[in-house]
Amino acid sequence: MRFLIVLLAAPAAAQVSMDTLNAVAWTQTSVEYRASAMQAWSAARRVLPQALKKKSWTAALEQTGKFKKLPPAIIVDIDETVLDNSPVQARFLLEGDGRYSTKQWEQWTSEAKARPVPGAAEFLKEAASRGVTVFYVSNRGAKENAGTKANLEAHGFPIAAEARGGLGDSVLLREEREGWSGDKSSRRAAVAAHYRVILLCGDDLGDFMPARKPREERDKDAAQYMSWFGERWIVLPNPMYGSWEDTLSGFDRSLTAEQARENKLKALRRD
Numbered sequence: 113m114r115f116l117i118v119l120l121a122a123p124a125a126a127q128v129s130m131d132t133l134n135a136v137a138w139t140q141t142s143v144e145y146r147a148s149a150m151q152a153w154s155a156a157r158r159v160l161p162q163a164l165k166k167k168s169w170t171a172a173l174e175q176t177g178k179f180k181k182l183p184p185a186i187i188v189d190i191d192e193t194v195l196d197n198s199p200v201q202a203r204f205l206l207e208g209d210g211r212y213s214t215k216q217w218e219q220w221t222s223e224a225k226a227r228p229v230p231g232a233a234e235f236l237k238e239a240a241s242r243g244v245t246v247f248y249v250s251n252r253g254a255k256e257n258a259g260t261k262a263n264l265e266a267h268g269f270p271i272a273a274e275a276r277g278g279l280g281d282s283v284l285l286r287e288e289r290e291g292w293s294g295d296k297s298s299r300r301a302a303v304a305a306h307y308r309v310i311l312l313c314g315d316d317l318g319d320f321m322p323a324r325k326p327r328e329e330r331d332k333d334a335a336q337y338m339s340w341f342g343e344r345w346i347v348l349p350n351p352m353y354g355s356w357e358d359t360l361s362g363f364d365r366s367l368t369a370e371q372a373r374e375n376k377l378k379a380l381r382r383d
């Protein structure tokens with residue numbers, strides 16, 4: 113009884129959502145995570161000679177017009193594709209309420225301390241040495257520009273200083289130019305206007321095609337391109353977050369942790 117009284121008298125402890133714990137622990141501690149990432153970049157390495165040689169080869173749905181004579185480019189996403197941000201996910205759990213916080217995120221990216229995703233830097237350096245321009249199409253915001261570039265450069269990721277078509281350097285962040293929304297299609301189109309895009313690499317469906325739509329539509333649209341994965345499209349594992357998760361909550365980020373969890377439970381199938 114005394115125990116109960118003490119409990120009731122104590123101030124309400126902040127609710128920490130532990131929904132991402134398993135995903136973050138897997139990413140940080142498992143051999144299986146590192147092996148999956150290595151496997152993705154080995155697939156990229158295997159396909160590179162063919163993609164370079166075959167001038168009719170393109171990986172971008174936005175690639176239109178004559179592109180056979182354009183120089184080759186690879187478009188990669190940054191977060192959970194070439195940089196591992198699982199430490200900020202750990203901070204959300206250990207120092208926050210367990211959910212995404214812009215303040216904690218921007219603090220993390222300003223520190224420029226993310227480690228490279230296993231295999232990413234080696235592959236992209238090899239591609240650059242073979243004459244491929246590497247574009248980083250990321251939904252990090254413009255104010256994260258300096259930290260992002262410093263972080264990439266610290267690990268030797270190749271960045272082109274002056275890309276063709278007046279694109280500036282090859283790190284293309286969200287809203288850096290008018291029309292560069294979170295949907296990455298417009299930035300892929302901007303690259304494809306001046307380069308033959310030979311590979312797309314990412315951890316989110318949005319890194320390959322528009323992904324902000326209901327689940328049935330995503331499933332249907334992606335199904336047409338399943339044979340591209342492991343060839344033109346290289347997908348990296350990320351169980352921690354992504355548009356797959358937003359899809360389950362109708363892209364409503366205002367939901368409480370409980371409501372989001374309820375939506376996930378509803379999405380489960382038992383047979």
Ligand SMILES: [Mg+2]
Nearest residue numbers: 189191192315
């Ligand atoms: Mg990503």
